[in-house]
Amino acid sequence: MATPVYRRIMLKLSGEGLMGDADYGIDPAVIRRLAIEIREVREMGVEIALVVGGGNIFRGAGLAQAGMDRVTADHMGMLATVMNALALQDALEHAGVFTRVMSAIKINQVCEDYIRRRALRHLEKGRVVVFAAGTGNPFFTTDSAASLRAVEVNADVMLKATKVDGVYSDDPMRNPDAERFRRLTYDEVLERKLMVMDATAIVLCRDHSLPIQVFDMTRPGSLKDVVTGADVGTIVQR
Ligand code: UDP
Secondary structure, eight states, rough: OOOSSSSEEEEEGGGGGSTSHHHHHOOOOHHHHHHHHHHHHTTOEEEEEEEETTTOOOOOOHHHHTTTTHHHHHHHHHHHHHHHHHHHHHHHHTTTTTTEEEEEOOOTSSSEEEHHHHHHHHHHTTTTEEEEESSSTTTTTHHHHHHHHHTTTTTTEEEEEEESSSSSOOTTTTTTTTOOSSSSHHHHHHTTTTTSSSHHHHHHHHHTTOEEEEEESSTTHHHHHHHOOSSOOOEEOO
């Protein structure tokens, strides 16, 4: 079996990554596949922290644009991430992977509250921890939440799952000459406004020297490739 190059990872899944071909909600087949890929990496001994977005259900900014109070809208967005986290937990446990959901907002009849020391204990015991409800604060994103939790639990890397295999000089869907960057620095990402994660998330990773790897999680086997150090996607570091 290939040897993992990371001991503990933070995997950031977007809400949209759970939709499959639909334009809303969760595709059970997609979430089952993700669970199996995550299990494969867990079986290699890698400790796994997960943050999932909510964009497949609600995004605060979108609701605010339609006239809703922004803070209320962000609360709805955060609750959407809890639903996704529960769905992931369910799929992971069906796949035989012990999983805990920890929420930044107290809803402890549904899942655990986020307590850092308890999260660390879960990870040490080999449980997958899904951090739900983002940072618990409006005006943030789940990318920022993933960076924050990754730094808090001392993850070795931030793995940002997307639909393309890394960061390109232009939109590879529209421009056939767009080139994949294999490596970038945090400052290049910020200065060139490259679509990796939002600036808050990048700055947090930069300030704590947490490398970011952007990769295509729609390709089966890609998570395992990343974790075993294959040259896929784009790595952002100093
Ligand atoms: N959100 C928030 N605070 C956070 C994280 C998320 O208010 O710390 C809300 C925000 O409204 C956001 C929504 O939750 O639009 C869903 O998260 P995000 O847009 O990051 O999801 P993704 O794009 O990854 O699916």
